[in-house]
Amino acid sequence: LPWAHSFGQTLELHAMIYFGSSLGLTSAKTLTRDMPEIKPTILVSVPTVFNKVYDGIQKMMEAEGGIKKTMFDAAIANAIKREQLLKQGKRSRWIDMQHGFFDKVVLSKVRDAFGGRLKYAFSGGAAISTEVAEFISGVGITVYEGYGLTETSPIVTANTKNARRIGSVGKPIPGVTVEIDTDLTGDPEIGEIVVHGPNVMMGYYNLPEANEEVFTPNRGFRTGDLGHVDEDGFLFIRGRIKEQYKLENGKYVVPSPIEEQLTLSGYIAQAMVYGEQRPYNVAVIVPDFEYLNKWAEEKGLDTSDIDALLAQPEVRELFTTEINRAQSSIKHYERVRAFILEDEEFTPENTMLTPSLKIKRRAVMAKLGDRINDLYDGDDPLIGRNE
Numbered sequence: 001l002p003w004a005h006s007f008g009q010t011l012e013l014h015a016m017i018y019f020g021s022s023l024g025l026t027s028a029k030t031l032t033r034d035m036p037e038i039k040p041t042i043l044v045s046v047p048t049v050f051n052k053v054y055d056g057i058q059k060m061m062e063a064e065g066g067i068k069k070t071m072f073d074a075a076i077a078n079a080i081k082r083e084q085l086l087k088q089g090k091r092s093r094w095i096d097m098q099h100g101f102f103d104k105v106v107l108s109k110v111r112d113a114f115g116g117r118l119k120y121a122f123s124g125g126a127a128i129s130t131e132v133a134e135f136i137s138g139v140g141i142t143v144y145e146g147y148g149l150t151e152t153s154p155i156v157t158a159n160t161k162n163a164r165r166i167g168s169v170g171k172p173i174p175g176v177t178v179e180i181d182t183d184l185t186g187d188p189e190i191g192e193i194v195v196h197g198p199n200v201m202m203g204y205y206n207l208p209e210a211n212e213e214v215f216t217p218n219r220g221f222r223t224g225d226l227g228h229v230d231e232d233g234f235l236f237i238r239g240r241i242k243e244q245y246k247l248e249n250g251k252y253v254v255p256s257p258i259e260e261q262l263t264l265s266g267y268i269a270q271a272m273v274y275g276e277q278r279p280y281n282v283a284v285i286v287p288d289f290e291y292l293n294k295w296a297e298e299k300g301l302d303t304s305d306i307d308a309l310l311a312q313p314e315v316r317e318l319f320t321t322e323i324n325r326a327q328s329s330i331k332h333y334e335r336v337r338a339f340i341l342e343d344e345e346f347t348p349e350n351t352m353l354t355p356s357l358k359i360k361r362r363a364v365m366a367k368l369g370d371r372i373n374d375l376y377d378g379d380d381p382l383i384g385r386n387e
Helices: 006-018 031-038 047-064 066-087 093-112 130-139 208-214 255-262 289-298 306-311 313-326 361-374
Strands: 042-045 120-123 142-148 155-158 177-181 191-196 221-229 235-240 268-274 281-287 336-341
Touching (some): 031 047, 047 120, 047 130, 066 093, 268 313, 289 306, 336 361
Parallel strands (some): 042 120, 120 142
Antiparallel strands (some): 268 281
């Protein structure tokens, strides 16, 4: 994360230097290339970067294929089973024995590709996919997810060694309390996250109207994030209120969790979902061109002209299949039913991403809005229409 971002500045810069750490600087684009040289023990980043780690490992094993891929899949499945048992305070001698074998023969080799010393991954800025967190933990890298904002200095909740639940952003740190205001959503569980504590800012300087909007009468800070707290006090993030929109049928959609699922496909580098006051959701898909070109060459397709390649029926069919596979667990009304393929990557430099790698939806719509709107005007824009 850039050190202008409060999470990056607090956790990466100040905390790491305070504890005597040395720092290796890289970028989201060159992370997997640079990690063997940096040999980190801790990785602090946002879900987008962890998705790249997940994607890099998956592609590495796909390239290996054969018995190595089979053993890797078995190793991950066994590691996830082991962690689930440990959460319940149980153990299985057989699963532990398999884990010892797989860790030595398979998983340690995977960790070597990331420097061989990586033990902990700290994620913040947005909710990380449960699938990605379980996968990285399965490789032997413990994932700790937290949550906070600049206005909360910045940490509100965090998973810890003795209180960790994958998929959650942990419990409130000492002295901080979290309330869920369901008045806005009308949902019995999910609502706006409201934070109380000494970490909450005094207010925005010389902006009384903004302060009135974000503070409750008892000085709770309205985060603008949707979430819920489970029976054990763990907080789960469901997206930003301002990202939430209604479909034509009146159902609410939060696009960011859907986008996270889509980008778990090895062929999809980035995705933006849209459907405000429309009959269904559509998506802008930025392909992973390294992976796509390799697939296309194997299929005998010409990769010299990107626009022509993206228009090929075989490529459209590939992405239809990938999208439907990625969103199989998503509610029916939330599913993406049409898409465009975009050849320009979203970056902070082209103003499509924020410095913390979040999509600037207005910027994407300003550039691609006409193409997105065209998806609703065709004769049959639906994909997965027989479900």
